[in-house]
Each structure stands twice: as structure tokens, then as C-alpha cells.
Amino acid sequence: MATSATAPPGQLAATIPATRQGEVDSPWRIASRRFLRHRLATAGLIVSILLILSALFAPLIAPGDPLRISILDKFAAPMTKGYLLGADEVGRDLLSRLLYAGRVSLLVGFAAMAVTVIVGTIVGLTSGFYGGRVDAFLMRFTDALLSFPTVFLLLVLAAFVGASLLSITLIIGLTSWMELARILRNQTLTLREQEFVQAGRALGATNPWLISRHLLPNSLGPIMVAATLNVANAVLAESYISYLGYGIQPPEASWGNMLNNAQSYFNSAPWIALFPGILITLTVASFNFLGDGLRDALDPRSRR
Amino acid sequence: MTPFLLRRIGQSLVLLVLVTAIAFGLMRLAPGGPEAVYALSPSMRAEDLARIRASFGLDQPIHIQYVKWATGMVSGDWGRSYRDSRPVRDVILDRAPATLELTITALVIAIVCGVAIGVLGALRPHSASDYVATIGAMFALSIPTFWFGLMVIFVFAVRLGWIPSGGRSTMGGDDSLGDRLHHLVAPALVLGLVLVATWSRYTRASLLETIGQDYVRTARAKGMTERHVIWGHAFRNSLGPLLTLAGLQLPFLFGGALVTESVFTWPGMGRLFVDSLGYRDYPVLMGVLVVTAVLVVVSNLIADLLVAFVDPRIRMR
Numbered sequence: 001m002a003t004s005a006t007a008p009p010g011q012l013a014a015t016i017p018a019t020r021q022g023e024v025d026s027p028w029r030i031a032s033r034r035f036l037r038h039r040l041a042t043a044g045l046i047v048s049i050l051l052i053l054s055a056l057f058a059p060l061i062a063p064g065d066p067l068r069i070s071i072l073d074k075f076a077a078p079m080t081k082g083y084l085l086g087a088d089e090v091g092r093d094l095l096s097r098l099l100y101a102g103r104v105s106l107l108v109g110f111a112a113m114a115v116t117v118i119v120g121t122i123v124g125l126t127s128g129f130y131g132g133r134v135d136a137f138l139m140r141f142t143d144a145l146l147s148f149p150t151v152f153l154l155l156v157l158a159a160f161v162g163a164s165l166l167s168i169t170l171i172i173g174l175t176s177w178m179e180l181a182r183i184l185r186n187q188t189l190t191l192r193e194q195e196f197v198q199a200g201r202a203l204g205a206t207n208p209w210l211i212s213r214h215l216l217p218n219s220l221g222p223i224m225v226a227a228t229l230n231v232a233n234a235v236l237a238e239s240y241i242s243y244l245g246y247g248i249q250p251p252e253a254s255w256g257n258m259l260n261n262a263q264s265y266f267n268s269a270p271w272i273a274l275f276p277g278i279l280i281t282l283t284v285a286s287f288n289f290l291g292d293g294l295r296d297a298l299d300p301r302s303r304r
Numbered sequence: 305m306t307p308f309l310l311r312r313i314g315q316s317l318v319l320l321v322l323v324t325a326i327a328f329g330l331m332r333l334a335p336g337g338p339e340a341v342y343a344l345s346p347s348m349r350a351e352d353l354a355r356i357r358a359s360f361g362l363d364q365p366i367h368i369q370y371v372k373w374a375t376g377m378v379s380g381d382w383g384r385s386y387r388d389s390r391p392v393r394d395v396i397l398d399r400a401p402a403t404l405e406l407t408i409t410a411l412v413i414a415i416v417c418g419v420a421i422g423v424l425g426a427l428r429p430h431s432a433s434d435y436v437a438t439i440g441a442m443f444a445l446s447i448p449t450f451w452f453g454l455m456v457i458f459v460f461a462v463r464l465g466w467i468p469s470g471g472r473s474t475m476g477g478d479d480s481l482g483d484r485l486h487h488l489v490a491p492a493l494v495l496g497l498v499l500v501a502t503w504s505r506y507t508r509a510s511l512l513e514t515i516g517q518d519y520v521r522t523a524r525a526k527g528m529t530e531r532h533v534i535w536g537h538a539f540r541n542s543l544g545p546l547l548t549l550a551g552l553q554l555p556f557l558f559g560g561a562l563v564t565e566s567v568f569t570w571p572g573m574g575r576l577f578v579d580s581l582g583y584r585d586y587p588v589l590m591g592v593l594v595v596t597a598v599l600v601v602v603s604n605l606i607a608d609l610l611v612a613f614v615d616p617r618i619r620m621r
Contacts, residue, residue, distance in 0.1 A: 040439065144322035147600045151559035152577060152593055153330075159581045160333045232446065239448050240563060244578060256448075263454055263567075266462050273458065277451035285446035292442070 034297040041293020047286035051279075055102040062096040067251055078271055086271045089261070098275055101253035105235055106283070108169050108254070112234035115173025117227050120180030125211050125219065127181065128188025139185065142178045150175055151240055158246040168247050172237045180226040184219050191215055221298035228291035232284045239280050255280045308612060316605045323597045324377070328370050331590045377594065383587035387580070392591040396573060400595075402472055403572030406491055407561050411550075413496035418503020419546070423539065425504065426511035437504060444501035449560050453494045453567035460490065470569035491568040495560050499553065506549050510542035517541075544615045551607025554600045 054061060069090045076087040078094075085094040127138040145153075157171045191197060192215065200210050235255075241247035242256025250257055255276040262273035354363075361369050376382065382392035421441075425434040461469035467490045473479050474487075514520060515538050523533045562574030569575070573592050580588040 040442075140318060140322055143319055144326055147319065147323050147555065147597045147604075148326075148593065149555040149557075149559040149562070149596050149600070151562050152596060155562075155578070155581055156330060156589060156593065157333075160330075160335060162335075236446075236448060240450065243448070243450050244563075244566060246581070259451060259454065263457070266458050270458055270462075273451075273454050277448065277455065280451065281443065281447045284448075285443050288442055288446050 031297040038293040038296060040289045041297075044286040044289030044293065047282060048290060051102065051283055051286070052106060054099060055106045058099040058103050062093075062099045064093040064096045066092060066096040066100040066253060068092060077269075085275055086269065088258075088272050089265055089269070094272065094275060097253045097258060098255070098279060101255050101258055101276065102279065102283075104165070104248055104252060104254040105238055105256070105280070108165065108172065108238045108248075109231045109235040109283075109287075111169040112172035112176070112237070113227055113230040115170060116177045116180065116230045116234070117223060119174065120177035120226065121184060121216070121219070121223060123177065124181040124184025125188055125215055128185040129192055129207070129211055129215060131189070135185070138181075142181055145175070146178045150237065154237060154241050155244065155246055158241050163247055163249055165248070168238060168241070172234045176230060176233060176237070180223070180230075183222050183226065187219060187222060188215055191218055225291050225295045225298065228287055228294055232287035232291065235280065235287070236284050255283075309609065312605060312608055312612075316601055319601050320598060323601060324374055324594055325370060327590060327593045327597065328373060330593070331586055332366070334584070334586055382591050385580075385588050386585045387583045387588070392587045395576070395588055396591050396595055399571060399573045399576045402570060403558075403561055403565070403574060405472075405488065406495060406564065406570060406572060407557050409488060409492040410495035410499060410561075411553075411557065413492060414499030414503050415550075417496075418500045419507050421500070421504035422507025423511060423534075425508040426515065427534070429508075429512060434508075441501035441504050444497050447497070449494060449498060450563045450567050452497065453491070453564055456490050456494055457567070470567075472571055491564050491570055494568075495557075495564040498560060499557065502549070502553065502556075503546075506546060507542070510545045511538055514538045514542040541615075544611045547607050547611045547614070551604040554603050555596070558596045558600075 069092055070087075071090060073087045078086040080086070085098065088094055088097065123138055123142065127135045127142075153175050154171060157175070158168060161167045161171065192210075197210060197214050200214055205213075238247055238254060239256030239259070242254050243259050245257075245260060248254035248257050250260075258276040259273060262276075265272050357363055361372055364372075380393060382396070384390065385392055385395050388395075421437050425437050428434055457469050460466045468474070468487055472487050473483050515534075517538075520533060520538050523537045524530075528536075558574070561572060562577060564570065565572045565574035566578055573595070577589065577592045579585075580592070
């Protein structure tokens with residue numbers, strides 16, 4: 001800023017375009033400006049939008065039927081016989097399968113995230129707001145669930161309850177709300193002592209009112225961050241259990257179960273193992289970058 | 305220190321009871337209950353099944369069943385495997401060394417590489433190398449471990465033939481140290497990759513925070529060498545969060561081990577767990593679940609006590 005320090009007053013005003021005159025910077029505006037400055041987060045946003053669009057419009061984009069078997073074309077290499085990304089062990093078009101699998105994987109990712117956010121928010125806010133025994137009970141339960149390796153829990157539940165789109169979604173959602181609950185609980189402990197909450201209480205506001213009208217809006221930041229990161233985790237979790245054979249069941253494709261038998265075809269068709277993994281990584285990475293950018297943008301401690 | 309110690313141990317005991325109760329409850333979700341395997345047999349009559357239920361204690365109220373089972377666990381009676389009727393404890397103890405070998409190697413790799421990368425990043429934040437490390441760490445966190453393992457096997461075992469494609473040692477081989485290491489390298493690196501990312505991110509964040517503290521500025525103002533400031537003051541004080549991380553990372557480490565073991569046919573507890581799922585071997589499943597969870601609770605306790613030991617600010621609270 002050496003140049004603006006020596007500049008005449010008129011030019012100085014012109015060098016500050018961030019806030020236009022008469023306009024107050026709202027927290028959301030500051031956050032979105034910081035977010036967009038975060039190049040990786042912006043890239044993550046663009047890639048995740050593209051992935052969501054390709055899943056939504058899969059029937060329009062896909063060159064073929066993901067379930068159509070043509071045994072003559074089995075293991076067709078990419079760019080041959082009209083298969084852009086090749087064909088799998090029974091001659092199904094890999095690109096079409098990847099697109100349709102994306103629908104399943106992303107659907108599970110977003111739906112599981114919704115379950116996580118709902119349970120995590122309820123547990124976190126309740127625990128922090130009421131404190132005392134309720135808090136002690138809920139937090140010990142949270143700690144206990146956090147002590148299990150998630151993959152073990154996911155597998156046992158998926159094997160016992162049975163695999164379907166709904167059960168897999170619920171299982172992933174119900175095994176990943178603990179961290180959000182902890183974050184919100186700790187934040188609520190300080191928030192509930194703040195003057196605006198005390199004022200609400202003095203005015204006779206009921207507890208549900210205080211929680212939904214005062215605490216919840218003030219917790220939206222961490223909730224948004226956790227929601228984004230949870231989509232990434234849920235997509236990853238789905239791929240793990242589907243790869244091990246307890247998740248989404250064939251013939252329905254998910255990125256995880258497309259890798260299920262890929263190891264046996266290493267010699268004849270390595271590309272079968274390549275593409276689904278790339279898509280999982282890309283999806284998970286872009287949501288992770290997005291979540292990281294959101295965290296930086298919404299964190300009141302980092303005023304940049 | 306004593307009140308802190310007692311309180312923390314008390315918390316862990318409560319947690320152990322909860323964890324085992326959850327695992328116990330989870331197993332009751334099994335389709336058909338623990339006796340389901342016997343019910344499958346065509347010659348099984350209803351009264352025999354009832355006798356089996358009674359011998360398992362399944363006709364008693366659930367809390368009594370839990371207490372009986374928990375006393376059994378504590379006294380070393382973990383039940384018998386449905387698959388080969390061996391004691392569950394022996395089945396698990398047979399597999400534990402392989403898992404420990406894999407996880408400990410991966411953790412050592414992760415700590416050494418992760419801390420080094422993290423310290424470098426914190427010393428030159430926002431430099432080109434820091435940027436590359438940050439992006440690399442994020443991708444490492446996003447790659448599914450099993451797929452990364454598959455790719456490593458494809459490139460280095462199938463195509464290049466540098467490493468064996470699985471197992472812990474060559475079948476019928478001399479079982480030498482070299483052979484063991486040869487088998488260990490790839491799975492340990494694959495499992496370690498994600499952990500390296502976590503460690504470098506934590507180290508960087510933790511060190512950056514301590515570097516901004518007043519006492520670090522004071523140390524610099526006193527004219528201390530930069531090396532002394534970083535390693536003597538800043539790094540030592542950022543060790544606390546790292547110790548906690550080592551404890552917190554364990555569930556994650558076991559989960560990763562399960563997947564890595566499945567890909568590399570590594571004969572550890574994770575593979576045992578996946579195999580037992582297929583055989584509906586509930587006693588073994590339950591055993592592995594409880595062992596991993598108990599290890600997590602205990603190591604979190606140890607990590608917390610170590611943190612309190614090195615950082616007096618914690619135990620004062």
C-alpha cells in the first residue's frame with residue numbers, strides 16, 4: 001500500500017473499490033468476496049456444479065443405456081467400437097454407467113448429508129442450550145460413537161440392515177453427525193450466555209423459540225461448512241462400502257461398486273478401474289476445497 | 305495432577321461401558337439374532353433352538369445378557385467363532401500382529417513426512433511449495449484408499465512387477481525380514497498417504513498459531529537463533545494438538561487399515577472383519593468391533609494424559 005499512502009486524497013478514495021459509498025458491507029457480502037478470492041474453493045465450486053449437472057442430465061448426455069449388455073463388445077478399449085471410455089466385462093458402455101453411477105453416488109452423498117446436518121444440529125443445539133444432564137448424556141453418547149472406526153460401523157449396519165439406497169443413506173448419515181454436534185454444542189455454550197439471548201429470555205421467549213430464532217441462525221456458518229464437507233465424506237463412505245460389496249447392489253451402478261471386481265480385469269481392461277476412481281476423487285476433492293473455502297470465508301477470526 | 309488423572313480415567317471407564325453397550329446392542333440387530341446360524345440347519349427342531357437360545361442366555365432380559373457378556377469379555381472369554389469354533393480371542397490375537405505391523409508403519413511414515421511437510425509449510429506460508437503441499441494434502445484426503453491401493457497394485461505389481469500384489473509374505477517362502485518388508489512397503493505407503501495429509505495440515509496450522517504468540521516474538525526479540533525459536537519454543541508448544549491428533553486418528557487409522565487389508569489381502573483384523581461379515585460370524589465381528597473401540601478409548605486417554613503431562617496449562621483447568 002506504499003503507493004496509496006503518498007497519493008493525493010482524491011485518488012486514495014478511488015483505490016478503495018471494495019465498498020461503494022453508502023453501502024454497508026454485510027457479513028454475507030464479506031464472506032462471499034473472501035470466498036471468491038479463494039481460487040481453489042472457486043474451482044471446487046465450478047467442478048461440483050458440473051458434476052451435479054452431469055448427474056441431473058445423465059439421461060440426456062449418456063451415449064447409451066447403462067444397463068444394455070452386448071457381450072461381443074466386452075472389454076472394448078476406450079475410443080473403440082463407438083465406446084468413448086470403453087466397455088466393461090459384459091460390454092456395457094462405461095461412460096453411460098459412470099454418468100448414471102454419479103446420480104446414485106451424489107444422491108447418497110447429498111441425502112446422507114441432510115441426515116447428518118439434521119441430527120447433528122438437533123443434538124448440538126440441544127446439548128449446548130440445555131446443558132447439565134442432557135448435555136452430559138448426549139455428549140457421552142457422541143464420544144462413544146466417535147470411538148468406533150466408521151468403516152466398521154458402516155459395514156456391520158449395511159450387512160445387518162440390508163443394502164438399499166435408503167438404508168445406505170441413513171446408515172451413512174447416522175454415523176457421521178457427531179463432529180457437527182460437538183462443534184455446535186461448544187458454540188452454543190458461549191452463544192447462550194450472550195446478551196441477545198438473555199434479552200430474549202427476559203422478554204419471555206420460550207426455549208424452542210430461542211433455539212430456532214436466535215441460536216440456529218447464528219450457527220449457520222459452521223452448519224454450511226459441515227454440510228459441504230459431509231457431502232465429500234458421504235460420497236467417500238458410499239464408495240468404501242459399495243466397493244466391499246455391502247453398499248449399492250448391482251446391476252445399479254455406483255462409483256464404488258463399479259470398482260468392486262475391477263481388480264480381476266487388470267490384465268484385460270485396466271480402464272474399468274481407472275475412471276470411477278478418478279470421478280470419486282474429483283467429487284470428494286471439489287467438495288473438500290469448497291468446504292475449506294467456506295470455512296475460511298465464514299470464520300470471523302480471519303479478517304483478510 | 306491427581307484430580308485431573310482420576311476424572312479423566314473415570315470418563316474413560318464410562319465411555320468403555322457405553323461403547324461396549326452400543327456394540328452389544330448393534331449385534332442384536334443381526335437378522336435372526338445370534339442364533340440365526342443354527343436356525344439355518346434343516347434338522348434343527350424348535351425345541352433344540354429354544355435350548356440353544358437358553359444356553360446362550362438369549363431368553364434373559366437384555367441388561368442381564370449384557371452384564372454376563374461383559375464379565376465374560378473382561379475375564380477373557382470372548383465366545384467361540386461360528387466358523388471354526390475356535391475361541392474368538394485366539395482368532396483375533398492371531399490377526400492382531402499383522403494389523404499392528406501395518407498401522408504402526410503407516411503411522412510412523414505419516415508422522416515423519418507429515419510433520420516435516422507441515423513445518424516447512426508453516427515456515428514459509430503462502431509460498432509456492434506451501435501451495436503445492438496444501439493442494440496435494442487435499443487430494444490425498446480425497447482419494448479413496450482402496451482405489452489408490454488398486455492403482456498402486458496395477459502400476460507397481462501388475463505392470464512393473466516391483467512389488468508382490470498382496471499378502472504378508474511369500475507363500476512357502478523363507479519368511480525373511482527382506483521378504484516381509486517387500487510385502488509391507490506398498491500397503492503401508494497407501495495407508496500412510498491419507499495420514500500424511502492430516503498430519504501436515506495439523507502441524508502447519510498448529511505451528512502457525514504458536515509462531516504468532518507473544519512468547520515467540522519475545523524469544524526472537526531476545527536475539528535467539530531462528531532454529532532455536534522454531535524448535536525450542538514454537539514446535540514444542542504445538543506438540544499438544546499433535547499428540548491429541550495421534551489419539552483421535554486411531555479410528556480413522558483402523559478404518560483405513562480395513563480397506564487397505566482388503567485390497568492387499570493383508571491377513572489382519574480388518575480382513576478378518578470383512579470375511580466374518582460374509583460368514584455371519586457374529587462373535588468374531590463383535591470381538592473385533594469391541595477390540596478396536598476399546599483401543600481407541602484407551603489411546604485417547606493415553607494421549608490426553610501425555611498432553612497434560614507436557615502442558616501444565618491443561619491439567620490446571
